[in-house]
Amino acid sequence: MKENIKISVQDLHLYYGDNHALKGVSMDIKKNSVTAFIGPSGCGKSTFLKTLNRMNDLVDNVSIEGKVFLDGDDIYDAGVDTTILRKKVGMVFQQPNPFPMSIYDNIAYGPRVHGIKDKKTLDKIVEQSLCGAAIFDEVKDRLKKSALGLSGGQQQRICIARALAVQPEVILMDEPTSALDPISTSKIEELMEELKKKYTVVIVTHNMQQAVRVADDTAFFLLGELVEFGDTKNLFSYPRDKRTEDYITGRFG
């Protein structure tokens, strides 16, 4: 059972200045599964997601207490190289954010960061990553064209491919479909089913149906607290906490 856990968070507190944004969150995220974080805006679900690859390091005035273990190693340990951490734990953002360069260079960006220069190796990684994000067929004839010319849904899959290119173990997705149309959304949801075979996927969503569709486990956050966490079907069918029940039945949110 224990070796099945990819990420283990223990009593995590996060403060933005005086604002206590995460209040003692503990959670075990299973390997090769999709875990969804749901909750109303401002509940801390995105903030919590960002603690998993230390993206909060970029924000001034943030202090963090508690422990986050990735395969048993504390990622907040003083000796941790965030470059290596973020290679293992990739991220896809809410707004598609391809870099202003060609599709090829977008995908090759991460591998190049980590020192891969060989053209053949890069070619292979680019093709594999684009296939992995189910967009290779759509862009294979225009790899040298700017990624900014693609549609929003395509751009987001380019961003997923870009994250895959560094061969991560975990992929964090921060509301990856909230800026997309329904068809692009369903493509990315299908993709998650595929991705979890090789990766551990964590997704923040404000769309509860999406959590039901894609997630094995679901966590419900409210006001910086982890209210309930467990098997998605159980959580939605038999919520243990009154607040979870109120939220999923649409009484607030």
Add this chain to the structure above:
Amino acid sequence: MNEHTGISAGFRKNRVSDIILYILIYLSASLSVIILAAIIIYVFFKGIHSVNLSFLTSVTSVLKGTVGIAGNIVNTLIIIILTMIIATPVGVGAAIYLNEYAKPGKLVNLILFATETLSGIPSIIFGLFGMMFFGQTLGLGYSLLTGSLTLILMVLPLITRNTQEALKTVPESYRQGAVGLGAGKWYTIRTILLPSSMPGIITGVILAIGRIVGESAALLFTAGSAKALPKTIAGLFPKIFQSGGTMTVQLYLSATSEGDFDTAFGVAVVLLILVFLINLGTKKLAAKYDVTRKK
């Protein structure tokens, strides 16, 4: 009938004030264009007959009986290159520091305030300082180097501000995306931020070159007014430590102490063409390096 005219009269009243406003706006717009066109046409008519091949390739000499600004053109080019070689990296570096590394606060605000003030100071004050500090204290005398060092102080704020504005428009999501892939700060700057800000940096550089080309006051008493041409290519380097007048300085001297208005207008024509080419170049270059285009 009455009611009908009443309405349409009210309608017309509004139209009349609109029309008057339109006329005034068009008048002011055309006035500014006409003045500009008039100056250009006037200068061209007065000066174009002085501009020919020998004017561009020889040096004014009483002995040889030639009239030309080749020396001034070379001096101008040397000053531009010397100034930009130093000012561009320093200016861009300062902008990167201010925008990406420095913590926002009093120090940054002070630097920003200083750069803004610096760009508003009359150039002759820079000239005075340059003459005293670079010329006297550092012993560089009247030389192209003294002139360049003085101009560096003048154009630095221009480059810094333009680069900074360009860096500010780079979406935060690019930075996050790069950091999310494990890129370090400098790597992100080098591969994402600088390429994205290239059009802004180029604009700053070209504006600075324009300012250098147009500057006379600050150069008169730092770089001097010599118009001799170095005899060999190798002579270009020692030229840096010698006095040399740029085209604008020559224009000023021709029109005042020398009383040679043909040469003055000739220089003016060459300058106008140069400024036009620089503007054209800016647009082309900025468009070429615009990474945000979707092709």
